[in-house]
Amino acid sequence: MLVDIVPVGSVSAEVKRAASTALRSVYDCDVAINDSQSIPSGAYDDGRNQYSAEAFIQLAERTGRGEKNIAITPHDLFYRRRNYVFGLAYLDGSGSVVSTYRLQTSSDGGFSNKSAADIFQDRVRKEIVHEIGHTYGLEHCDNNRCVMNFSPTVREVDIKEENLCGSCQRLIT
Numbered sequence: 335m336l337v338d339i340v341p342v343g344s345v346s347a348e349v350k351r352a353a354s355t356a357l358r359s360v361y362d363c364d365v366a367i368n369d370s371q372s373i374p375s376g377a378y379d380d381g382r383n384q385y386s387a388e389a390f391i392q393l394a395e396r397t398g399r400g401e402k403n404i405a406i407t408p409h410d411l412f413y414r415r416r417n418y419v420f421g422l423a424y425l426d427g428s429g430s431v432v433s434t435y436r437l438q439t440s441s442d443g444g445f446s447n448k449s450a451a452d453i454f455q456d457r458v459r460k461e462i463v464h465e466i467g468h469t470y471g472l473e474h475c476d477n478n479r480c481v482m483n484f485s486p487t488v489r490e491v492d493i494k495e496e497n498l499c500g501s502c503q504r505l506i507t
């Protein structure tokens with residue numbers, strides 16, 4: 335199984351590396367990093383000043399070379415009526431997306447002793463693992479430590495771990 339990371343816009347080397355190592359550590363997969371892509375035309379909604387998550391998924395499906403392809407972007411994403419999303423994927427789909435835009439708030443409120451840079455990277459890793467989990471057919475998990483727990487805010491992201499819980503793990507093996 336190959337997962338191809340598709341950067342859209344200006345994505346730092348640290349973010350690409352964090353995404354790649356997280357995917358390799360959680361899933362039995364190879365990871366490639368594609369060339370940077372420009373924002374898909376028509377993705378921008380000027381009424382919301384945000385970008386359509388679905389357009390980024392389509393771009394990942396179109397340009398990715400993997401069985402699974404995940405777009406990563408610094409731009410703010412929306413999906414339907416939700417004010418924003420950290421990411422989006424379709425169950426058992428081949429494309430997905432994560433936005434780092436709202437993961438970069440500086441602090442975790444003292445939840446850990448980590449630096450802002452480490453907290454940001456941890457959030458990126460968790461959201462990447464989460465969205466790829468959906469493409470493996472995993473739905474949201476009630477265990478708030480499991481990476482497949484739904485996290486509407488960074489608070490929930492910070493509480494959960496990077497790994498699948500035992501029940502989710504059994505579903506994909």
Ligand SMILES: [Zn+2]
Nearest residue numbers: 464468474484
């Ligand atoms: Zn989810």
Ligand SMILES: [Zn+2]
Nearest residue numbers: 475480499502
């Ligand atoms: Zn779980």
